[in-house]
Amino acid sequence: MGGFFGVASKNDAVLDTFFGVDYHSHLGTRRAGMAAMDPELGMQRKIHKIENSPFRTKFERILDEMEGNTAIGCISDSDAQPLLIRSNHGLYAICTIGIINNNDELVNQYLSFSGGHFGAMTTTGVTGINASELVAAMIDQKSDFAEGIKFAQDKIDGTASILILKEDGKLIAARDKVGRIPVLVGKREDGYCVSFEDFAYKKLGYEDYKELGPGEIVEISADGVELLSPARKKKKICAFLWSYYGYPTSCYEGINVEIMRYRNGQIMAKRDKELGLAQDIDYVSGVPDSGTPHAIGYSNESSVPFARPFIKYTPTWPRSFMPSNQKERSRVAKMKQIPVHDLIKDKKLLFVDDSIVRGTQLRETVEFLYENGAKEVHMRSACPPIMYGCKYLNFSRATSEMELISRATIMELEGEEGFKHLDEYSDASSERGKKMRKAICEKLNFASLEFQTLEGIVEAIGLPADEVCTYCWNGKG
Helix, strand or coil, X not given: CEEEEEEEECCCCHHXXXXXXXXXXXXXXXXXXXXXXXXXXXXXXXXXXXXXXXXXXXXXCHHHHCCCCEEEEEXXXXXXXXXXXXXXXXXXXXXXXXXXXXXXXXHHHXXXXXXXXXXXXXXXXXXXXXXXXXXXXXXXXXXXXXXXXXXXXXXXXXXXXXXXXXXXXXXXXXXXXXXXXXXEEEEECCEEEEECCHHHHHCCCCEEEEECCCCCEEEEECCEEEEEECCCCCCCEECHHHHHHCCCCCEECCEEHHHHHHHHHHHHHHHHHHHCCCCCCCEEEECCCCCHXXXXXXXXXXXXXXXXXXXXXXXXCCCCCCCCCHHHHHHHHHHHEEXXXXXXXCCEEEEEECCCCCCHHHHHHHHHXXXXXXXEEEEEECCCCCCCCCCCCCCCCCCCHHHCHHHXXXXXXXXXXXHHHHHHHHCCCCXXXXXXXXXXXXXXXXXXXXXXXXXXXXXXXXXXXXXXXCHHHHCCC
């Protein structure tokens, strides 16, 4: 995934930008960067790898290295950014969030008429072209930033939210064309900021100013926010913002992540009670960390006590450290899990996870619980079965479809014929749905398994169904 933060201030903007970007560390673990504009120093830029060291430690000397009344920064799981671009629009810094599926087509179109070039091998992506560089090349084909951004977003198959720092010290922010991910603007007496996460600027003393609509483009200075292009009508915000990768304190479209997760768990518990499923349970638990609030909601509704039968030891095992070797990855995952034996031995446990993707780590967690004396381990997924790899966002749960445990299980049960009946497999009341759940239970050693329904998760979010992207569950984006 990725996140960005920018500030246009009457005072120095670098420190606020540093803290604002740091508050997006949950969205990326590979690359981070900052850029600042100062009338005397000009445009400055720093980029670092953060794979084995958090953002803060890599940029802690940034106040000695940069200054300016406007600044932007980003964290990313893919490309190095912000990039510095000199074009017909002057010098500017740009960073983007999203994914471009038609890179090759866009690159070839550009090169066929421009006589220009791209820097190769600047990214870990498939084409070897930095996505922000490609977006900048499309923007530069038009006479102004707003027209260029609209042109780029219309040409891109995928998603692109854009943040630009101009040489004149102003920012331009654009939300992707159907609003799959948020872009928010905050206001303080000395200026404005733009952010993916609203809590990031609230912790810095900014207040909500506005949430950009789908495709909306604004120019931001210390003195105000100017609309460059109005919001489009179609909205398809990513449901996974609430169920998985959004930070608990964040609000999107006015809906808080933590509260949504409580509601989601409550809805699952109500359904289990109506169907008479897993009613003889000692404790309800969450698979940490994002499964925990869903489990709290489940516990509150079911009146079964919430407990933490194991605790993740994170002080010396940060999230960014994960060996590439699968055997070592498994060992590290187990070393993080410290059991609370009195909450496991001879207990019937029900765990709620935010989602079930490949199932590899979940199987190891369940084995760990049985090794420590658990009597039964029931599993609930806080979202429906994932049937499609995400093609709209670049985040860690986007994977090849045959690696998805739902798809892999269907292939084992019925072969490719089964892929014609994905709706049935998603439905727990259908024969195909029952067979898939039973097969996954046997494979991962669950006492029982249920998934949240599509209707249930949309209800928990609270937006109209046609405004929520549910592509990974039903192929409708």
